[in-house]
Amino acid sequence: MHVTHTATPSPNRFSIIAGGAAQLTIDLTALRANWCYLNGRVGDGCTCSAVVKASAYGLGAAEAGRALFEAGARVFFVALPEEGIELRAELPLAEIFILNGLFHGREQLYRDFNLKPVLGSLEEVADWSSFARAENQQLGAALHFDTGMHRLGMAVSDAISLNASARALTGISVDLVMSHLACADTPDHPMNRKQLKRFLRICEQFPDARKSLSNSAGIFLGPEFQFDLVRPGIALYGGNPAPDTPNPMLPVAHIRAEIINLRDVPSGDSVGYGASRVTSRKSRIATINIGYADGLHRLVGNSDSNPNGARVFIGGHFAPLFGRVSMDMVAVDVTDIPTEHLVRGATIEVMGAHVSVDELANFAQTIPYELLCSLGARYTRHYKS
Incomplete structure (x- = not known):
């Protein structure tokens, strides 16, 4: 990969920059502006985070992460611990969650780099709790509950059992309770209301934790979907979060x-x-x-x-x-x-x-x-x- 930091060339005149490859310009000013726009869409008390998984959707996690932190983002989501380690090197003060959960046997890795797993099963909860107790530490994590996607996440009944257990969450600081919308980019889809209703039941079990349901498109479903934290991804990079309406985001x-x-x-x-x-x-x-x-x-x-x-x-x-x-x-x-x-x-x-x-x-x-x-x-x- 060839990386330079030159200005964008004139649209109709070729400037010799580095050989014959096509040019990909990532506009970090537009990226910051997109985050600021989304941050302005959420209510008071709601945090706008940033999803920078898959190398910031192919545009470079280090560069994008720094730009988003400069804009005001303090909470970041990636998919894998390796991505979290890369981001941690750039953002020592950021809160970093690993969306794909706690990979088996890698607990020490998460602890060493201050990465918070998004725990999506009772087995993951048990492993993280056991590790925290062995380390005599209180370790942060998110709890992920399935409200209809049927990929990752615990059941509604698991939320009730975790809340009822005196030991299940020992050593775990529940920093976030979250779920993920399946059809947010189709505002009238009945799945949105169904998932919201299920998520509200889950939230009752964890009154003191931050709550998060919305991705990019979910932000535009209205305040009741925003809770304490939203998790925009594609909208940050210029994709239209509401496909049937004019795109409010700047191209990145x-x-x-x-x-x-x-x-x-x-x-x-x-x-x-x-x-x-x-x-x-x-x-x-x-x-x-x-x-x-x-x-x-x-x-x-x-x-x-x-x-x-x-x-x-x-x-x-x-x-x-x-x-x-x-x-x-x-x-x-x-x-x-x-x-x-x-x-x-x-x-x-x-x-x-x-x-x-x-x-x-x-x-x-x-x-x-x-x-x-x-x-x-x-x-x-x-x-x-």
Whole structure:
């Protein structure tokens, strides 16, 4: 991975920065602004945390973590203890929870790096309690209860039994009680109300602990879903937390590729592998230096039978991809783009201010989470602050 800290290049003029890789700019100012916006959406007494698992959704946990801490975030969530250790090196004062729970036999690791497991089973509770008692310490943790996802989390009945037991939570400081919404991005889905009702029953068993139910989309379901702490993830990185409404978040990840070749293709000739796309007119085709090795999903391409592929932005105009996405390159139909923007070395926005992560993910028939996490390692990365 190439990492630099240069400014974003001019959108229509290529600047020599580091070889021929496509450019990925992570706008840390936008990231901080997104956290501040979400923090402003929650009520008084509610904490806005930050989910930075999977290397901050592919954008770099260290850089993102520092920026979010500067913005005001003090509570962070990752999936794995290894991710927590990496983040701890950057943020010695942060509260860090491990969403995937207490991995068997790794209790010492959590204690040594001050990581709080999100305990999702009675077995995990027993192991963490036993370790804490052996260490003669009071160790922090979250208790995760399943209200309908059926992945991780204890049952409602487990909440009652834990509260009734005088020994089960010995040595554990219950710093958070949480669950996870399955359908928050569909506000009218009945599952949201069903999970809220179940979570309220659980909360009755732990009146003194902080409570958390909402992810990015859950924040927008209203105050009753926010409780004491919200856990935004995708919204921090520019994804739309409420897909059927205009996106209030700023784009954070900006991908720019370079025109490496321009050619005129006669009407009736094919472009790319499989001859899947044939020109219907004399066409100007630009080849740019990005492909599926960089995380540009093959499904964003197109064919004569399915011509509705993704688009890019150049010189104030949109231009459609043309044909299949290859490993290292993809063709763009620039026939309708003014010629002054069409020179070898010109940069093209593949994702960013004009082509959103949600739009590109839609063409890839996936979600922005997967798209961001799939960004390849060979981009020239710029952290803009």
